[in-house]
Amino acid sequence: xxxxxxxxxxxxxxxxxxxxxxxxxxxxxxxxxxxxxxxxxxxxxxxxxxxxxxxxxxxxxxxxxxxxxxxxxxxxxxxxxxxxxxxxxxxxxxxxxxxxxxxxxxxxxxxxxxxxxxxxxxxxxxxxxxxxxxxxxxxxxxxxxxxxxxxxxxxxxxxxxxxxxxxxxxxxxxxxxxxxxxxxxxxxxxxxxxxxxxxxxxxxxxxxxxxxxxxxxxxxxxxxxxxxxxxxxxxxxxxxxxxxxxxxxxxxxxxxxxxxxxxxxxxxxxxxxxxxxxxxxxxxxxxxxxxxxxxxxxxxxxxxxxxxxxxxxxxxxxxxxxxxxxxxxxxxxxxxxxxxxxxxx
Amino acid sequence: xxxxxxxxxxxxxxxxxxxxxxxxxxxxxxxxxxxxxxxxxxxxxxxxxxxxxxxxxxxxxxxxxxxxxxxxxxxxxxxxxxxxxxxxxxxxxxxxxxxxxxxxxxxxxxxxxxxxxxxxxxxxxxxxxxxxxxxxxxxxxxxxxxxxxxxxxxxxxxxxxxxxxxxxxxxxxxxxxxxxxxxxxxxxxxxxxxxxxxxxxxxxxxxxxxxxxxxxxxxxxxxxxxxxxxxxxxxxxxxxxxxxxxxxxxxxxxxxxxxxxxxxxxxxxxxxxxxxxxxxxxxxxxxxxxxxxxxxxxxxxxxxxxxxxxxxxx
Numbered sequence: 001x002x003x004x005x006x007x008x009x010x011x012x013x014x015x016x017x018x019x020x021x022x023x024x025x026x027x028x029x030x031x032x033x034x035x036x037x038x039x040x041x042x043x044x045x046x047x048x049x050x051x052x053x054x055x056x057x058x059x060x061x062x063x064x065x066x067x068x069x070x071x072x073x074x075x076x077x078x079x080x081x082x083x084x085x086x087x088x089x090x091x092x093x094x095x096x097x098x099x100x101x102x103x104x105x106x107x108x109x110x111x112x113x114x115x116x117x118x119x120x121x122x123x124x125x126x127x128x129x130x131x132x133x134x135x136x137x138x139x140x141x142x143x144x145x146x147x148x149x150x151x152x153x154x155x156x157x158x159x160x161x162x163x164x165x166x167x168x169x170x171x172x173x174x175x176x177x178x179x180x181x182x183x184x185x186x187x188x189x190x191x192x193x194x195x196x197x198x199x200x201x202x203x204x205x206x207x208x209x210x211x212x213x214x215x216x217x218x219x220x221x222x223x224x225x226x227x228x229x230x231x232x233x234x235x236x237x238x239x240x241x242x243x244x245x246x247x248x249x250x251x252x253x254x255x256x257x258x259x260x261x262x263x264x265x266x267x268x269x270x271x272x273x274x275x276x277x278x279x280x281x282x283x284x285x286x287x288x289x290x291x292x293x294x295x296x297x298x299x300x301x302x303x304x305x306x307x308x309x310x311x312x313x314x315x316x317x318x319x320x321x322x323x324x325x326x327x328x329x330x331x332x333x334x335x336x337x338x339x340x341x342x343x344x345x
Numbered sequence: 346x347x348x349x350x351x352x353x354x355x356x357x358x359x360x361x362x363x364x365x366x367x368x369x370x371x372x373x374x375x376x377x378x379x380x381x382x383x384x385x386x387x388x389x390x391x392x393x394x395x396x397x398x399x400x401x402x403x404x405x406x407x408x409x410x411x412x413x414x415x416x417x418x419x420x421x422x423x424x425x426x427x428x429x430x431x432x433x434x435x436x437x438x439x440x441x442x443x444x445x446x447x448x449x450x451x452x453x454x455x456x457x458x459x460x461x462x463x464x465x466x467x468x469x470x471x472x473x474x475x476x477x478x479x480x481x482x483x484x485x486x487x488x489x490x491x492x493x494x495x496x497x498x499x500x501x502x503x504x505x506x507x508x509x510x511x512x513x514x515x516x517x518x519x520x521x522x523x524x525x526x527x528x529x530x531x532x533x534x535x536x537x538x539x540x541x542x543x544x545x546x547x548x549x550x551x552x553x554x555x556x557x558x559x560x561x562x563x564x565x566x567x568x569x570x571x572x573x574x575x576x577x578x579x580x581x582x583x584x585x586x587x588x589x590x591x592x593x594x595x596x597x598x599x600x601x602x603x604x605x606x607x608x609x610x611x612x613x614x615x616x617x618x619x620x621x622x623x624x625x626x627x628x629x630x631x632x633x634x635x636x637x638x639x640x641x642x643x644x645x646x647x648x649x650x651x652x653x654x655x656x657x658x659x
Contacts, residue, residue, distance in 0.1 A: 071563055073559055073562045073563050102565055102566075102567060103565070104565070105562070105563060105564070105565035106563060106564040106565025106566070107565050110563070110564075111563045113556060113559070113560060113563075115556065118555065118556040118557065119556045119557055119559070119560045120557055120560065121557040121560070121561070121575055121578075121579070122557070122579070122653070122654070122655055123578050123579055123582075123652070123653060123654060124575075124578075125654075132564065132566075133564060136564075136565075136566060136570065137565060168654045168655070170654075170655050181560075184564070
């Protein structure tokens with residue numbers, strides 16, 4: 001069965017009450033030989049212009065799959081979106097025709113990936129790859145588009161951009177390659193930028209520079225940013241709000257300072273406690289017990305219950321909804337009050 | 346780059362010497378006497394036989410004979426004479442062109458058919474057409490050119506002509522010009538087409554799984570551009586290598602095809618040369634083939650650096 005599609009592109013200009021991007025009850029599943037993998041099970045989050053949403057979670061939590069669903073770059077099949085909405089400026093992207101979807105992709109919602117070396121095409125120069133955005137989407141000629149590419153390379157602070165525009169990706173360092181990737185993604189002033197672990201493959205010092213650059217670009221253009229990461233350290237400085245994912249669901253969402261001050265889900269709490277701290281030097285590093293859930297065979301009830309220190313009997317049977325703690329906070333834990341109080345059940 | 350080419354050419358010398366010595370020794374070891382063969386069943390004058398044996402150095406040991414021969418080629422460009430007195434270079438000149446025509450026809454057929462079928466299969470991976478193409482390549486690989494040659498001769502040469510009344514594919518010879526090369530070209534390319542189809546399919550499927558293809562999609566490029574520019578450009582790299590190296594194989598493989606279709610190229614010539622123990626012909630042709638092989642591979646390696654900027658030669 002094909003869904004009804006429309007060619008109407010999302011509106012531009014004012015937003016009214018509608019958030020810039022709203023994911024609602026999104027489900028993504030993969031049909032594989034051993035069975036159906038439910039990678040995303042009812043994720044909802046929203047993003048406003050100029051806002052940074054950090055999506056936190058370990059591998060397999062569904063954070064990247066959600067992002068790829070927003071971009072529309074999942075391979076379907078094997079992927080399927082049986083349920084949910086991805087509203088961009090009020091238009092459900094999932095109902096758009098392929099044609100209209102392609103118009104949104106890259107131009108209005110852009111994405112940068114983890115490993116820039118493999119994410120850039122090895123046989124084309126970086127200048128060619130950046131300028132392609134202008135040639136394809138803006139109909140620019142070669143000379144003007146390369147000029148634009150050099151401007152962008154300057155903007156992401158690549159030294160000697162003019163001399164390096166005809167170099168190939170492998171001739172750059174890791175940090176510089178990620179800057180190229182960023183230059184390419186912001187080429188057409190997208191309204192939403194999705195950064196999928198943009199600093200994971202980089203040195204710590206370079207990580208900070210890249211995050212700074214992203215924050216700066218965001219301030220200049222007021223774009224909304226979704227920052228996908230498993231690194232809590234990266235998040236604190238740049239994010240406005242955080243959504244923590246576990247087993248394909250959001251287990252906690254909150255403004256960034258609330259989460260650091262008082263986590264309301266045992267998983268978030270575990271994550272925070274496992275950050276190395278200078279003042280606890282010499283002590284054993286905390287680790288969450290157990291392993292991430294097997295997506296083919298999810299635990300019943302709360303997916304986190306096998307690893308949870310707060311577990312009660314009903315956690316095994318009842319899947320917790322995302323309880324509303326306040327207007328801006330939610331936690332998918334039956335015992336969020338106890339977690340907030342710091343009382344180890 | 347220049348130094349690289351020179352180094353490769355120097356490396357080619359021992360390869361060339363080794364290959365020619367090997368062939369020379371094999372023909373040397375063949376039973377039978379070429380001078381005796383000249384006269385067929387008739388009796389020969391022992392004096393003349395002796396003069397001829399002297400003239401062709403047949404009484405000398407193997408290595409000395411080889412030295413006379415190879416120094417002739419490299420120092421004087423002289424490929425020697427056949428036992429009937431015809432210069433080998435003269436004999437090869439026209440025939441080499443014919444075989445080159447045949448091999449190039451086969452190479453073009455291989456490239457066009459193989460790459461197109463491979464792309465088709467890759468883009469319809471898992472669908473019926475993919476399975477059909479893969480099964481056909483298996484068939485093409487398993488059936489030797491001896492069989493495909495005669496079968497196609499019968500079907501497309503004889504039967505089709507009877508049906509339409511016009512000769513579309515000549516059965517033998519090269520008097521019909523370009524179209525005479527089509528059928529033998531296809532037979533010669535047969536298993537190469539199959540291998541190239543499979544290689545193309547694998548290469549494109551693998552390329553389309555890469556991260557940079559995902560990036561290209563995320564840039565909002567059309568599927569056509571993602572596959573046609575970003576995918577194909579990368580998927581082509583191993584195919585060029587294969588095609589280049591295959592030119593030498595095709596020229597060598599022409600022996601059977603030329604015999605089936607009675608094409609007077611070096612393949613047929615080498616066959617007759619072996620049959621008549623005409624050492625100069627056999628070794629001369631092999632020397633040229635080895636040279637073609639080495640040069641084709643050198644060109645491929647240089648092309649590789651053009652296609653893949655990550656590779657640099659110094």
